[in-house]
Amino acid sequence: MDPKLLDILVCPICKGPLHYDKERQELICKADRLAYPIRDDIPVMLEDEARQLEPDEYSE
Amino acid sequence: MSEGDKARVTHFGYQKVPVEEKARRVREVFRSVAGKYDLMNDLMSFGIHRAWKFFTVLLAQIRPGQRVLDLAGGTGDLAARIVPRVGPEGEVVLADINEAMLAVGRERLTDMGLVGNVRYVQANAEALPFPDDHFDRVTIAFGLRNVTDKDAALRSMYRVLKPGGELLVLEFSKPRLPGLRPLYDLYSFTALPVMGRLVAGDADSYRYLAESIRVHPDQDTLLAMMESAGFERCRYHNLSGGIVALHRGFKL
Numbered sequence: 569m570d571p572k573l574l575d576i577l578v579c580p581i582c583k584g585p586l587h588y589d590k591e592r593q594e595l596i597c598k599a600d601r602l603a604y605p606i607r608d609d610i611p612v613m614l615e616d617e618a619r620q621l622e623p624d625e626y627s628e
Numbered sequence: 629m630s631e632g633d634k635a636r637v638t639h640f641g642y643q644k645v646p647v648e649e650k651a652r653r654v655r656e657v658f659r660s661v662a663g664k665y666d667l668m669n670d671l672m673s674f675g676i677h678r679a680w681k682f683f684t685v686l687l688a689q690i691r692p693g694q695r696v697l698d699l700a701g702g703t704g705d706l707a708a709r710i711v712p713r714v715g716p717e718g719e720v721v722l723a724d725i726n727e728a729m730l731a732v733g734r735e736r737l738t739d740m741g742l743v744g745n746v747r748y749v750q751a752n753a754e755a756l757p758f759p760d761d762h763f764d765r766v767t768i769a770f771g772l773r774n775v776t777d778k779d780a781a782l783r784s785m786y787r788v789l790k791p792g793g794e795l796l797v798l799e800f801s802k803p804r805l806p807g808l809r810p811l812y813d814l815y816s817f818t819a820l821p822v823m824g825r826l827v828a829g830d831a832d833s834y835r836y837l838a839e840s841i842r843v844h845p846d847q848d849t850l851l852a853m854m855e856s857a858g859f860e861r862c863r864y865h866n867l868s869g870g871i872v873a874l875h876r877g878f879k880l
Contacts, residue, residue, distance in 0.1 A: 570747050570748075572747065573749065577749070578757055578758060578759050580752065580755035581755065610731075611749055611750065612727070615755065617750075
């Protein structure tokens with residue numbers, strides 16, 4: 569994914585910062601416990617397309 | 629969610645559908661027409677949509693180095709005119725809720741050699757995934773009509789604009805020329821679905837187009853909506869007798 573895009577994207581719900589999971593190709597919002605998928609290099613910043621994080625993914 | 633929320637309905641063309649269903653229905657329409665979208669625009673408007681878009685970009689007065697968000701930018705028609713204007717120091721973000729439209733847009737802009745200063749994001753206009761005060765311009769051409777909660781979308785656009793930034797909304801509106809209305813109605817409800825069926829193989833999507841134009845807020849209603857979202861110095865220009873209007877407003 570375009571690294572410059574990473575700098576500007578925020579969570580569409582809480583507007584908080586996102587963490588890039590390169591391996592899974594996801595953008596993670598820990599506050600909302602959501603993982604936004606990146607498909608074909610395009611981040612899908614839609615709440616209804618996001619994956620709910622498992623408890624072990626947001627507790628550290 | 630309360631019972632009251634569950635019962636909320638919104639326009640999908642002339643039909644009423646549950647609020648939560650509209651986005652999905654609109655997505656289906658544009659997934660269906662993405663491949664033929666640009667050709668259909670030329671046919672349906674006799675090529676005049678190019679002039680409307682040219683006028684929009686002209687009034688936007690985009691300068692090198694600026695950041696522009698082109699919302700519902702789909703196949704990249706507006707972005708193709710904006711990208712060269714911001715130059716290598718600037719940045720254009722093409723956002724659309726529909727992945728099929730975005731894919732067509734990315735391929736088209738890349739084929740035109742427009743790369744490096746343009747990025748692609750699948751996003752909902754009601755909940756934009758960008759920081760506050762980020763863009764110098766937000767443009768949305770023929771997109772606001774399809775958004776479920778237009779007030780939320782306008783507030784979201786206001787939020788991501790920098791102070792001094794400007795929103796430009798190009799959208800179908802209410803014809804103001806006397807005598808134009810009956811002709812326009814006849815054309816859109818008879819000719820458009822037939823053209824949609826013959827060219828794009830999908831009459832229903834183009835019937836939705838004609839209907840959605842009729843239920844969209846008129847010039848003054850949209851102006852008032854922009855003002856309640858916080859925009860200032862709002863004004864509009866009627867194009868082609870008001871078939872289309874360009875609304876502008878500033879975040880000050």
